[in-house]
Amino acid sequence: MYGFGLTTAFLKPLTASAIIAKARDRATVLQACTARSKPIPLYIGATAAMENTRENTRDRIVAAASKLFCREGIRSIGMDLIAETAGVTKRTLYYYFRSKDDLVAAHLESRDQPNMLLFQQWFAATQGGLAEKTRGIFTNLAKSARHLKWKGCGFLRTTAELANMPGHPAIQIGAAHKKKFESWIQEQINLAGIGENLLLARHIMLLLDGSFAVSPPHRDASYMETPGEAAYTLIKAMLPGGERGAK
Numbered sequence: 001m002y003g004f005g006l007t008t009a010f011l012k013p014l015t016a017s018a019i020i021a022k023a024r025d026r027a028t029v030l031q032a033c034t035a036r037s038k039p040i041p042l043y044i045g046a047t048a049a050m051e052n053t054r055e056n057t058r059d060r061i062v063a064a065a066s067k068l069f070c071r072e073g074i075r076s077i078g079m080d081l082i083a084e085t086a087g088v089t090k091r092t093l094y095y096y097f098r099s100k101d102d103l104v105a106a107h108l109e110s111r112d113q114p115n116m117l118l119f120q121q122w123f124a125a126t127q128g129g130l131a132e133k134t135r136g137i138f139t140n141l142a143k144s145a146r147h148l149k150w151k152g153c154g155f156l157r158t159t160a161e162l163a164n165m166p167g168h169p170a171i172q173i174g175a176a177h178k179k180k181f182e183s184w185i186q187e188q189i190n191l192a193g194i195g196e197n198l199l200l201a202r203h204i205m206l207l208l209d210g211s212f213a214v215s216p217p218h219r220d221a222s223y224m225e226t227p228g229e230a231a232y233t234l235i236k237a238m239l240p241g242g243e244r245g246a247k
Helices: 018-037 041-073 079-086 090-096 100-125 130-145 154-161 170-193 198-218 222-238
Strands: none
Touching: 018 079, 018 090, 041 079, 041 090, 079 090, 079 100, 079 130, 100 130, 100 154, 100 170, 130 170, 130 198, 130 222, 154 222, 170 198, 198 222
């Protein structure tokens, strides 16, 4: 007898063929059990859930920071307040963003595509040709400027606050955003038959940023509308055949 209560009769060595047969039986049973439910591997679901949680947490932090930056400015807001507003610990905050500089950059980056999309929607929704559609962007901005909480262009405000830090990533993102608008309006100019007129695109860009700079301190939406009329006049003067551009 052995300690497990088994006699030596049950402990006879198995032949190779017997071992293989038993292994096949076990594999068949395991396959049958698995086929009944076919569960999704836990690690796949867990990884997906973890990625979603990380993305949601990061988005929540950026949204909280953006709200504070737009309301109070960049320099006056600390990481403690951002963490509190986002409902996370400072340790979590610094897990996603190594510094406040990185968070400011993420804030502007999150505004890049929505702002461009809004300009393009206003342009497309306005009746007429290039001149009318470009003026439509200024007209819609004037409507925004009439709201008491409107504070102008966040990209320009951030650049002004960080003027002594020309290499700051947020300034680079702001410059890229402005360049993106300039390239887009130049493309519309080309489509209208004016040709690759970079000078006209930059005139419109300067009129736009000028209106962003002057309108907020005056709290006067006409500082948006007047540059829009100037852009309209410039484009009309450049269109082949004058009024033929208004379709």
